[in-house]
Amino acid sequence: MRTLILGAKGQLGRDLMEVFAARGAVKGCDLPQLDIADEVALQPVVEQFAPTIIINAAAYTDVEGAEDNLQDAFLANETGARNVAELSAYHQIPVVYFSTDYVFDGTKNAPYVPSDPVAPLGVYGESKAAGEAATRITNARHFIIRTAWLYGPGGNNFVEKIIQAAETRPKLRVVDDEIGSPTHTRDLAEATLALTQTEAYGTYHAVNAGDCTRYNFAKEILRLTGIGSTLDSCASSEFPTKAPRPRYSVLDASSLTEACGYEMRPWQEALLNYMDRRKVLV
Template sequence: MRLVVTGREGQVAASLLEAGREDVEVVAIGRPQLDLARPETVIDAIAAAKPDIVVSAAAYTAVDQAEDEPELAYAVNAAGAGEVAQAAARRGVPVIHLSTDYVFDGTKDGPYLETDATAPIGVYGASKLAGEQAVASANPRHLILRTAWVYSPFGKNFAKTMLRLASDRDEIPVVADQWGNPTSALDIADAILHAAARLHRNEDFAAWGIYHLAGTDETNWSGFARYILDTSGGLGGPSARVRDIAATDYLTKARRPVNSRLSSAKFASVFGWRAPVLQKSAREVIRRLLSR
């Protein structure tokens, strides 16, 4: 099976490239050959890669900057994602598209289900929701995977930031009134490979649509920070005290959902895959970050 993933530098793309198995060839394509802001590049780039399945992972992810660059965010996350799905459809292959918890407004009391109404509160979330709609319209054979709070040994992420700050601070203020499911990109890659294998061997697969794919455990940002820094300290890495603050004490240009919790029960039921517990997934990422 040949899995073609859009983007080379993202956390999920890097994790997929690392996680390739003997029976799976993972090929990442990105700029300049494929540039989602230039839709005319997409069809030819994906056709040349000859995928059996396309993983649409490339995205505009600068949440705050999107408020100042809505046209670019929509060009990449909506129009570009739609072009990727259409390119897959032209080759007669499925597309697995990555989306986000930011399609919700965060006001629900409890984990979000795939059937809950969407209501993004910022440009980034709105552009990703438009991308979901474009993907679904362009290719009926689609899996849209919403995830949240992604961290990994690659790219920029919360775990890396906490370890960097702890290297020269005794105390770090972290938001305590926003909740979600920290999700390792290593686990996302494993889940995608698991689902892709199912799609590849089962031509009669019909459960297309939207799925939530997030970490098993829920916590707030300060709780996640404490686990990261306690684990790091136990492994001989940097550590620091975490001081709880409110989101209103850490102002950002774009609002964040107060509740980003996602229920992944549907994905577990259909594909028989569930993320490991936070302690296992996060410890592995922290260990690898410290080894660098």
């Protein structure tokens, strides 16, 4: 197995690099050396490394910023995805594209399955839905993996933001009307490895098991760190954002388990593991 990982310096990219290195040669690329929106730059990288699979974890991930920078979001998330899918199709190898719970509008009130219709609320979700579609029609050998609420090494993620806030403020307020599936990038990388050992191409959801509100997620983070800040819950209307977020975006990962046997552990266990890892990471 020769794995080309795009977006290798991102939080998911870093864990993919480690997990796939155990199965053969791995090459990682990221900005500023390689922009996936630049197909002319991408082509020689693929030709020289001759991967047997390309994993596209590169993305414009600033949900708020995307509202003002639509073109940048679509360049990375749609044009980039199409370029990667075209090159992988040309070389007759599979491609992995990661997508998001933000392709859904949050009105379902039951865990979303991969076949549920997408209806993104904001630009980021729209650009990721467009990237999914581009990948799907361009390379039949695709794994589109939707995930959610990611945290991992080096990321400016919710876990790190809560810890930073708690270290500097005695009192925190966190919204309790957004429900989702917190997911450790390590677990997502392992699930990706398991899925890519099969030829069960298609669209999947990969999130840690269980769900919670942002408030309950923050509560567990503080419990594990032992930081004594007071935590209060509040409504998302108290923190207006440019990008509308789905109120309920829990993903059902059962089709992933059926396809490759990999079972995502409960989010609390995965978070505990991340807390242990960050002791050496930070």
